[in-house]
Amino acid sequence: MRGGGTEMDPMDIKYVNKCRFAVASGIFDGYDVPHQPSNMSDRSKKLFCFLMVVDEASLDFIKENATIREDSDGGLWVGMWRLVLLKHPPYDEPRRNGKVPKILTHRLFPQAQYSIWIDGDNQNNALKSMHVMHNYMVEVKYKLIVNTYGVGRIPLPLLNINTIAVYEEADANKRRKRYARPLIDLHMKIYYYEGMEPWSLKKSTISDVPEGAVIIREHTALNNLFSCLWFNEVNLFTPRDQLSFGYVVDRLGGAFKFFMFPNCEYNSLFVLHPHTREHSSKVEWVKSLSEFKGSGSNMKESRGGLGLWTPYPGELDSVMLPQVRIRRPLKVLYIICKEKSNTDNLWEFIKHWG
Known part of the structure; x- marks a missing residue:
């Protein structure tokens, strides 16, 4: 990716080009x-x-x-992990920079045939991960x-279906x-204007x-195409990749097949650790577009999310986003995975309670 804003050291390029199976974070x-x-x-x-x-x-912090x-x-190594330094990050926002290796794994490690991505605050149970892959x-x-x-993550072996719709x-x-x-x-207004409907039983996935x-x-090839399209959305709009995933799936119609595994399996595979500190970006506290004016203009990202500041060709002022509803019978519904472990049961549960 030379000249693309994220460059690796030649010795790291030589090492990763030997990797056919990658666990990346x-x-x-x-x-x-x-x-x-x-x-x-x-x-x-x-x-x-x-x-x-x-x-x-991060390299300085780890040292x-x-x-x-x-x-x-x-x-450079920390235990099992080979540290791969990305020089010249493409964005101002660290969370957006983190989407480069997360989504474009196939670009950073082009010789890898399979990969497992793990967010940096997770600890992997390697043996069980291999079983899931198999x-x-x-x-x-x-x-x-x-x-x-x-x-809405919780430290319980349960699946939260409170946010199965992107809105x-x-x-x-x-x-x-x-x-x-x-x-x-x-x-979200752009996605709704372009036809992204809220999740419903008409969709073939259990969640957006x-x-x-x-x-x-x-x-x-199809996975790599999906990853590139997904990254384009993250680059163009907000860095919250969860908001873009379902949109790309929707635009590809039924061409892209994938599987979502529930939280109980996640908790058996990984241990979630707290971050070393809270994220402190001022943009996260903005409540009104007027706050970006005057002295607040420095909160605008200069290299990412530019689609949010480019005039949109459609009329968005009249767009009313779908009402967000809390699913009954509780504010947040959970499914006990050991009782609803297969996809068919999960699907029936959602149809009944959703």
Whole structure:
């Protein structure tokens, strides 16, 4: 990706080009430290490359808070993780920079045939992850697998279906100050204007919203195309990738097949660790577009989300977003996974209670 705003050191390029099976993660702006995979078999150590993508701020933070060793080729390691430094990040916003390795995994590691993406605040149970990859990719023939339950994560072995529609997820993002509220609204108005309907039983998926902390994929041509289209949306609008995933799936019609696994499986595979600090971007607290005027203009991203500031060819002022409803009978519905572990049962439950 030379000249594309994210450049890797030649020694890292040489190393990753040997990787056919990659476990990838990323840390940007020093929000996490690498968490070592557990239950590693000798075969997994030989088969998989564990690649931790970092920016320079995170590399400095890791050097101060973890033990780094250097191999004979100059490569940097923290335990099992090979640190891969991305120089010249393309965006002002660290969270948007983090989408480069997360979504464009096939571009950073072009020789990889399979990959498992893990958000930087997660610790991987390697042995169980291999089982999930085998069960869904080999046995059931899915090419992309992602975990689901939206922004309202809870530390329980349950599936949250409160945000199965993208407009519900957008509302949750606003309430939790994940990005500027008026820009999230604008993002959603564009999608609604372009025909993105709220999730309903007419759709073939159990949700429009991935949680996205875990993405398991085979690097097929269609998967790579989907990833590029998904990244285009994240580049153009808000950096909240959960809001763009369902839109791209919708625009591709039935051409793109994937599987969403529930939160109970996620909790059996990964341990969620707290960030080293809270994200502190001022743009997340913006409640009105007027706050971007005058001295507030410096809160605008200069290299990302430009579609939010470019005149849209349609009339958006009259667009009324779908009403966000709380699903009955409780404010948040959960499914106990051990009782609703297969997709058919999950689908029947949603049809009954959704």
